[in-house]
Amino acid sequence: MSDSADLKKAGLKATLPRLKILSILEAAKVHHMTAEDVYKALLETGEEVGLATVYRVLTQFEAAGLVIRHNFEGGRSVFEINQGSHHDHVVCVECGEVFEFYDPAIEERQRKVAESLGFDVDSHSLYMYGVCLGMKRHGHCSKKEGR
Amino acid sequence: MSDSADLKKAGLKATLPRLKILSILEAAKVHHMTAEDVYKALLETGEEVGLATVYRVLTQFEAAGLVIRHNFEGGRSVFEINQGSHHDHVVCVECGEVFEFYDPAIEERQRKVAESLGFDVDSHSLYMYGVCLGMKRHGHCSKKEGR
DNA sequence: CTTTTGCATGGGAATGATTCTAGTTTACAC
DNA sequence: GTGTAAACTAGAATCATTCCCATGCAAAAG
Incomplete structure (x- = not known):
């Protein structure tokens, strides 16, 4: 259960x-962070880490299945901790907030489509x-900042 | 119907x-091209265009709804001509080939999810x-090149 | 058909994100 | 503890994309 054990596994x-980055991702309130976000969070804890290390570690974590990388619009990657349960994303282009959802019917239809193409699916993403x-109604919301 | 008229509209x-880029996108056999792909295709026709222009034009075309931009895995954007009919994508990570499909049930469920969140959806993408x-069976396929 | 006017272009420099390189440090097996 | 491979840091390098600005060209006006 400890982060240390997770890494070894x-x-x-x-x-x-690695321990610091993992704990930051786990503790993050907004749990979709760019590499830069993680780097800033590290600096705030007074940690001496290089940005290169953040990128390297996030990529390793992705390969290890500890985090999920998303390529949202805008080109930069965002990362979220992999909590086991797959879900899809709805992103507000005004405030940046990310909502998650899971729809079994959609998942099933995707599986069928892949099957009919003879495709082995490694991963899929729906955004x-x-x-x-909030932005529609009041021009702001819980996460007011733009981008 | 002419490209020229499409642009004016x-x-x-x-x-x-712009005319050249539009015709290249329309004529492309593999119709998901990076900006670099379009640039190279232009050079092959003997055209003197700057890469900056290609990016600028593709972005304008996107804003005008003439092309669709995709952010596939790997960071770079790919563009395809917008032929009106929305579809989703299946990408082979081995050979790079892109298959398209459309599933009304998936579309409908997405609509429902967005509605339940009170979300106005501008666009959505499913990859x-x-x-x-072909890659599974023979280790190669119609589009053998890797990436 | 020519002039006018302003948006469009080209190319090189700039930016932003991400990755590589070299030399140094650290985790962990013995 | 000690050795060794793996990991770290900082900064340089790379890649995709955008910016800047002097020049060019499309469309409107004459």
């Missing part, structure tokens, strides 16, 4: 930067972009 | 680079990544 040495309720 | 001057039949 993934075949990764339990180094300080919807639009304007959230 | 979109509020864009019918300049030579599945995996290994295509």
Whole structure:
């Protein structure tokens, strides 16, 4: 259950930067962070880590299945901790908030489509972009900042 | 029906680079191209265009709804001509081939999910990544090149 | 058909995100 | 503890994309 054990299980040495990054991702209120976000959070805890390390570690975590990388609109990657349960995303283009949902019917239809193509699916992602309720109604929402 | 008219309708001057880029996208056999792909195709026709222009034009075309931009895995954007009919994508991570499909049931469920969140959806994208039949069976397929 | 006017272009520099390189440090097996 | 492979840091390098600005060209006006 400890982060240290999680890392070992993934075949990764339990180094300080890795432990810190993992705990930041786990503790994050907004749990979709860019590499830069993680780097800033590390600096705030007074940690001496290089941005290169953040990228390297996030990529290793992705390969190990500890985190999920998303390529949202705009080109930069965002990462979220992998809590086991697959879900899809709805992103507000005004405030940046990310909602998650899971729809078994959609998952099933995707599986069928892949099957009919003879495709072995490794991963799939479904993103919807639009304007959230708060921004529509009041021009702001819980996460007011734009981008 | 002419490209020139299409551009004017979109509020864009019918300049030579724009016409060329539009015709390349329309004629493309593999119709998911990166900006670099389009640039190379232009050079092959002997055209003197700057890469910056290609990016600028593709972005304008996207805004005008003439092309669709996709952010597949790997960071770079790919573009396809917008032929009106929405569809989703299945990408082979081995050979790079892109298959398209449309599933009304999935579309409908997405609509429902957005509605239940009070979300106005501008766009949505569904990508599945995996290994295509040809690569599984023979280690190669119609589009053998890797990436 | 020519002039006018302003948006469009080209190319190189700039930016932003991400990755590589070199030399140094650390985790962990013995 | 000690050795060794793996990991770390900082900064340089790379890649995709965008910016800047002097020049060019499309469309409107004459």
